[in-house]
Structure formats: structure tokens, C-alpha cells
Amino acid sequence: MEVAALAALILVVGIFVLLILGIPISVAVGLSSALAAASALGFENGMLTSAQQMFRGINNFSLLAIPFFVLAGVIMNNGGIALKLINAAKVMVGRAPGSLAQTNVAANALFGAVSGSAVAAVAAVGSTMGPLQAKEGYNKTFAAATNVASGPAGMIIPPSNLMIVYSLVSSSSIAALFVAGYIPGILWALVCMLVVYFYARKRPELKITERVSIGAKARIVLDAVPALLLVVVVIGGILGGIFTPTEASCIAVLYSLALAFIYRAIKVRDLKPILLESARTTGIVLFLIAVSTVMSWVMSFAKIPAMVADALFSVSSNPYVIILLIVAALLIVGMFMDPVPAVLIFGPILLPVVTAFGMSPIHFGIFMVFALSIGTITPPVGPVLFVGARISGVRIEDVSRQMLPFFGVLILLLVVVAFTPALSMWLPTLIGLA
């Protein structure tokens, strides 16, 4: 028992100290886990076990979906597909109050539905929509805030690499997680549109002047169909049981590649930088997954998840109180940490807690990904926020202040998602996946 306590102490203190000192997260987690293992097993067996579990972490065929969806996303960004999606979003939104800002939200959601990277969406859509909005008299900071706030919708709407990472720590079905993300992801976009609506209602000057003929509208939508068809092929293929998620991710690569060549958006010599960019992300994510597997092993060995569950239940046995505690914890973690390591580190600790009161692992996955996605748009560490601010040329402090109403509705929606299993579980149950 004392051996386990010592291992737990080394693990927690080690990770905390090394993270504060700015050591790469993967090394902080990996070294602390290995030293914790060594304290319980001796140096030789501790290192042997750590290396073995690193290998086990990445020796997993379903993980291949991650590099493939990343690659498909990078190809899409180079494929000039964003512009077609923005035009389609414009038609969808029509002449609603604040329609240009509404278009930005819809375009981010559509982009997320085909690619999945919030940063890529915010960069591609923001750089196009920002100047348009400035011309129509929008406040530059508000335009940037809208762009940033709606960016992460695409991390929840499938395909989503974050969901694949969560499926690893929870052993739950990728297909079920994907489907479960649709409603909360679309709601994310809708509440952003709601904020824009109330903002624009008081500013009648923000209305669109240009009129588009039915014929032009039809042409614009038709133009975006090949890109949107990717959703049908990939997600439809997974849900129909035609492809496994890994196979579907490969189809997504081939499809986006074909699309990009047909649109003449990329040339053969662009392939090397595209593959290299995707390999970089793959390397970082895989290394994180490898070391997190060592951490999970040490935690199981030392029974840390059970200790955390006992501690939480000693605070309160009311599930709603515990869920609120987890919401607060995940929002704080998300302020400082990227969602991928956060899912890998906190997923295995919190999952036994929530399943103890009957929460489905699928529901918890959506709730966790939702909470950590909010973290990508909050200071002090918010990659989506940083990129969105840079693209629009506004200060991070100014955008953050302008985003307060967005934070308000998103946190409210997060609590609703956490307390309402049906929002996540209805679709997968309907299709027979959960």
C-alpha cells in the first residue's frame, strides 16, 4: 500500500513540477510515470515496463485514423475548399441580422464538419470573412470574437481527432462518439449565432446590401457539394458499417486529394510539405499517446483512479454536485492545457468516477471534449484564440473581453450538455450504436 502511495506522489508531483518548468508535456508525463514505476518495481523493471507500455500505446491499428484525418484536413486547407464552404454558408444564412458574422459561424461549422481542425477553420474562414465584415462596418474586435468563439464547433462535429484520442482512454466506439458529437457541436454553433443575433439587432447598419439571385445561389451551393459530399462518404460509410473509422479516414485522404487535384488547388510538388506538416502533428500526438499509456499503467498499478473516486465521493455523493465539480475542473485545465494531453491525462482518472453513477462513457466523452474545447479559446493558453486574434490583427486582451457573452452561453450550454444525456446519446441510440 505504501509503495502505491509513493508511486502516486512521484507521479503527481513530478508531472506538476516539470509542467510548470515548461518541459514538453510528453516528457513531463513520461519521465514522471517511469520514475513512479521504478519506485514500485525497481529501476530495471520500471524502465522495461515503461518502454513496453509506450510501445503498446501506439501499437494500435485504430490510431491510424489520426494521421489520416490530420492529412485530409491539411489537404483541404490547401485545396481552396474554405472559400466554397464560406459561399455556401452565406447562402444558408441569407439576410438575417448580422448575416456576415452569422456566415462566419456557419462556415466554421461546415469547415469543421469536413476537416476537424479548429485552428485551420479560424485561420481560413477568418482571413476571408474579416476584411468583408470590416467593409460592411462591423467592429473588427467583434468580428474576431465571433470567428474565434465558433471555431471549436468543428472539434465536436465529426470527424474529430480528439474523439479518437478519447476513444482510446475509454475503450468506447469511435463511430458512437462521432455521431454523439453532432447535436452538441451544432448547438455550439447555434448559441454563437444567438449572441450575434442579439448584438446585430441593436445595430441596423449591419445588414447585408447585396442581393443574390436564385440561380447564383444554386450555383454556389452546387459548387460546395463535392466538398460536403465528403461528410456523406466518410461519416455515412462509418455509420452504415461499410468502413471502419480507420478505413474511412484513408478514404477521406484519397477523396480530398482527388478534390484538390480536380480543383487544381495543389500540385504534385506540394505533396512533400503537406505530408511533412501532417507528420509533425502525428509525431507530437503519438508521443503523447505513448507516454500517457505508461501513465495509465502506473495509475492502475497504484490504484490512483480509485483513490480519486473515493476522494470525490467523500466530498459529495450527489452526482450533480460531482458533475459541476468536474465541469469546473475541466474548464480550469482547459485554460492552461491543450485538449489532447488533457484528455489523455484526465480521462482515465475521471471516467471511473462518472461511470460509478451511471453516466455513459460516450456521454462523458462529449462533455469532456466540449469543456476542453472551450479551453482552446480562453486565455492564458488558447491556440484558437491566438490564431484568430493574429489573423484579424487585434489584441488578445480585446478579443477576450469581447468574447465574454460567448463564454457565458458556451459554459451554460456545457452544463446543459453535462446534465442532459439525451443531447449526446439520442442519435447514437437511434442508430443502434449505444
Added chain:
Amino acid sequence: ACGGGFESPADSGDTADTESEAADSGSVSAADAETVYRVAFNQNDQHPQFVSITNLGQRIAEATDGMCSLEVYPNETLGTQKDTIELVQAGTLDFAIIAGPLLENFNTDFAVFNLPYTFDSQEHQRAVLDDPEITGELFASIEDQNIAVLAGMHGGIRNVYNSIQPVNTPEDLDGMKIRVIESDTNLRMMELMGGSGSPMGQGEVYTAIQSGVIDGGENNPSIFANLKHDEVAPYYSYTQHLMFPDYLISNPSVLEDMDPACNEALFAELPAALVEEGQLWVEEVEASTAAAEEAGAEFNEVDLEAFREAVAPLVEESLTNETTQELYDKVRAAAE
């Protein structure tokens, strides 16, 4: 907003230490023993092997007056089965329960027990695995690789199920794609049985049958019912083609270093644990079969002789040396 309806954690049982449910009888607590040996296991805490080995730990704790006990770590938390063998070899883990075919990687002769129709029944298998005349040399053969095989355990009987029709003879499987565990032997076996094997991860099987990518699978009734494959492939036919054992393994030096009283208690109580495991399997299969029938599944007997003949070439090809041939003959003799 609170449309949820979560249970209070107290109602659903304290998952933080499920093992206590099985082991908290008697005056001595297994969890508080001076030395608690770790047993790695890949399935959940309802499985016959989990329950019987957890109870074994409790009995060892009682017999040694709290000196030592076992704790089973379920759900692959200490690694995949392949990992846990390596960790037992290295001395990181004390015990592991692992599937028979994995020991073929250390001595190919173990393959004999994993061939189709090696065993006629659960009782036949139990008798063979308990007979040191038959298994003694084989079990001892990998001790130099730091693996001590303590016991063979029953691992269930695998039968074919599909979405099309009841299967009576190999001809009935003609044109059917059946999911098998990925290995050349399994692909060959399914081909000889009349169908065609299609390897894929267990997690994908349900939707693959539902959408018609494959027509069925082969597994024991417990997994058939628990994974709800009965909903999409209701025809379950007792082909009984595979009955490979699982093994409880340890490291020879762990056994040596154990306090003699603990070692003695372990080996004294082990046979009873194996009997209990067998009974739990029978109960589990009965319950699963009833649940599957409730869900609309149909169970039928098959022409066993036809299937046995069909896979005979595979058995023959696999008995590549004298040792395996001899071993196989002894196993079959025990069936008479």
C-alpha cells in the same frame, strides 16, 4: 435542465473497489494481506476466471492467516495479454491469465491444445489439463523462459453463428463470411469448415453483420449474448470447433521467493478454484443462452462428425513433430 437521472454512486455499488464484493466474506480480508500478489486479467470482473481467482486469493488469505493473497486487475489495465506475459517474465507482475494460443510464441507445441476438436467436452478438457502425465512436460518446457504454467483453465467453447440460416453441415456455411480471430490457422479452419474467414476487430463485428459486410462470427455463448450479436445473427449452431484453454502463469522465481506457507496454500487451493471456474462457466453459459433466446436467437445441434472430418487436414498438418503427435494421441486417448 436536469433531465438526466443519474444514480447515486452508493446505489450502483462502489466501483472504486469491486473486488471487495467477491472477497469480503470470512474474517480475514484478502485486500489487507501482508503481501498481495497482482494477477493481470483482460476481461471484466464478472468473468468466471476473475471470480474464481479472486475467491482463490481470499482462501489463500484465510489459510495463511492474512500473510498473503491475490488481487486480480481486470479489463487489461495492466497491459494486453501479450504485454502481461512479458511483465511476468521480467518479474514486474506476479501472475497473469492469458489465452492459450499466446504460449505458442514460446513453445509451438502448445498448439496441440488449440486445434479444432482436440477436446470433446469441458470435462474432457478439465481431465487433460489436470493430468500431469499429459501436460507436465509441456507446462515445464517454458520455465527457462521465466514462465511457470500453474494451471490450464476453461476458456469457453466457440460455436458458429450467422444471420442467414441454422448450420447443420459444412455445406450450410458455403458462401458465408464469418469473422475469425486473425491468424492463418483460423482462416484455414473456417475455409475447411465450409465458410470463408474474415478477420476484424471484435468492436466492429456487430455493425459489420448488421450491414451485411459479414454474415456471422464464431464465439462462446457468453460473448454472443453480451455483445448482443444475437440481435443481428440469431442462428447459433453448436459446431464446438474450438475449446482452447486459458492459462494461469507466474514467474518461477516469484513462486520460489514466496513464503513456503503461501506457496503451499496456493497449490492446495488451486484445484478447488479450477472446479469453481468450471461451474461458473456452466452457469454463465446457461444464463447467456437464456438471454439470447429471449432476444430471439435459435440454438441448434450440428452434424459434429462432418465438421470433425472437414478440419482433419488442418489437425494433421499442425502435428509437425513427434512430441505434438504423442501429445495429441494422449489427449484423444483420454477422451475414450
Added chain:
Amino acid sequence: MTRFKEGLDKALEWLCVVLFALLVVTVAWQVFTRQVLNDPSGWSEELAKYTFIWLGLFAAALMFGERGHIAVDFVVRKMPAGVQHWIGVFGQLVIALFAVIVMIYGGYKVSALAWNQNLTGLPVNVGWLYTALPVAGVLILFYSVYHLISLLRHRESALEEGDPELI
């Protein structure tokens, strides 16, 4: 040393590109054989998995070369430059320690342990598969020593250059 590092970067970049392309082709082939030919290819899944492991570990090593692994550095950014410098030096020592004890030593130990284990259906032993770890560990060790020297000579700044977002 700088020239060697640049050469190694180039070599690793090409290796990653080639392995990634191979990965796409292998899985595409697997989908094709399963969906179109209706005859799943047995070797493609294994080949894809091991290509992926080597790709991931080489790419991870390359990212140590570029100091591109993500870190939580908002505290360090608030420190005075002198402290940042020594924290940066410490960081490279920690990376080197990890590479040596876990990836090289631990990887060697587990590889040796599994050297006689023959996975049915694979042409190589299990130990051989594990060698990806010590190989990547040596690359990471080299990069951390390189950055350590550059830091001590004040040719590099103390902070990592992290990617803005992962996925």
C-alpha cells in the same frame, strides 16, 4: 555538429514523408482488397501498423529536433531572462534523461526480453519490433545534446517553439 544536425533533419524529413506515403498506400490497398476484391489482405494491417509506429517515433524525434513538442510555458515566460535560460538548460537535460533511461535503456531491456518470442504470422521476432524505441531514443538524445550546447552558447532562446494547436 550543426551540419550533422541539418543533415539528420533532412534525412528524417524525407523518411517521414516516405513512410507517410507508404502508410496511405498500404491502408488504401487494404480497403481496396476488403471492399472491392472481397478478399482481405492479411499482411497489410500488420505492415500499416508497424509503418505507423516508425513514422510516429521518427516524427516525434524530428519534433524534438525542432523543439516543437507542446509545453505549458506561460509561467516560464513570466520569469526573468536569466532564470529562463537555466530552465531551458534543465529542460534539455530532462529530455536527455528520459531518452536515455526509458527509451534507450528500457527499450533495450524489453527488446532483449522479447528477442526469442516469435509472433505467429510475422517474419520477425517481437524483440525486433521494440527496437523502434531505442533507435528513436538515440535520435532524441542527440537532439537534446545539440540544443543543450546551443543554449549554453546562447545560440538558441530558452523557450520551446510549440505548435499553436494539435488536432
